[in-house]
Amino acid sequence: MAQQETDEQISVDDEGFVVDTEDCEAREAAHRERGTSRPITVVGNPVLHKECKDVTEFDDELARLIDDMFASQRTAEGVGLAANQIGVDLKVFVYDCPDDEGVRHVGAVCNPVLEELAPEDRVLDDSNEGCLSVPTAYASLARPDYAVVRGQDAKGNPVKVRGSGYFARCLQHETDHLYGYLYIDRLSKRDRKDALRQMAENTPRYEIVPND
Numbered sequence: 001m002a003q004q005e006t007d008e009q010i011s012v013d014d015e016g017f018v019v020d021t022e023d024c025e026a027r028e029a030a031h032r033e034r035g036t037s038r039p040i041t042v043v044g045n046p047v048l049h050k051e052c053k054d055v056t057e058f059d060d061e062l063a064r065l066i067d068d069m070f071a072s073q074r075t076a077e078g079v080g081l082a083a084n085q086i087g088v089d090l091k092v093f094v095y096d097c098p099d100d101e102g103v104r105h106v107g108a109v110c111n112p113v114l115e116e117l118a119p120e121d122r123v124l125d126d127s128n129e130g131c132l133s134v135p136t137a138y139a140s141l142a143r144p145d146y147a148v149v150r151g152q153d154a155k156g157n158p159v160k161v162r163g164s165g166y167f168a169r170c171l172q173h174e175t176d177h178l179y180g181y182l183y184i185d186r187l188s189k190r191d192r193k194d195a196l197r198q199m200a201e202n203t204p205r206y207e208i209v210p211n212d
């Protein structure tokens, strides 16, 4: 059940989770059309390898950043994008991602914190994972198939987002980014090396920020 509220307020379901499955096409298009697509930073760029700064100003500048992130995510055909992937040192990510039932979720989270799962809720899924900042590479990585992230929306309202399947993977992957971790940092040495080799051998289909 979804509780619909007025314009500027967030809608939450009866368990307090943000409703991010309604009007996805219109909301994503509105952000993307206001925004400007920017090139994507890649592994080795220092901005990807340190914890980002907390968002403290929920102003027009933040709204413009989120618009640019949606535009960039679409250009690069991503399902999630963290601010440091367009070179911005701030804890915010956006997503446009299907869950394990194929339901599309669209939203933005500032200052995300992943909730610890109870051991009985920790079911690992070892699907393939990729990252716009490690272009063209994929590797299998075991992660819990359910995730809850707490944070704030673009206006500073507290939000909690939950995801299953691929969307749970996305929430964990994007939160990792904002703390300076790439998914390849969670791989074995051998798999990490293989991912970097895939990246070196192929050409990304979108514009990247070259490393020095």
Ligand SMILES: [Zn+2]
Binding pocket: 130, 131, 132, 133, 173, 177
């Ligand atoms: Zn990524």
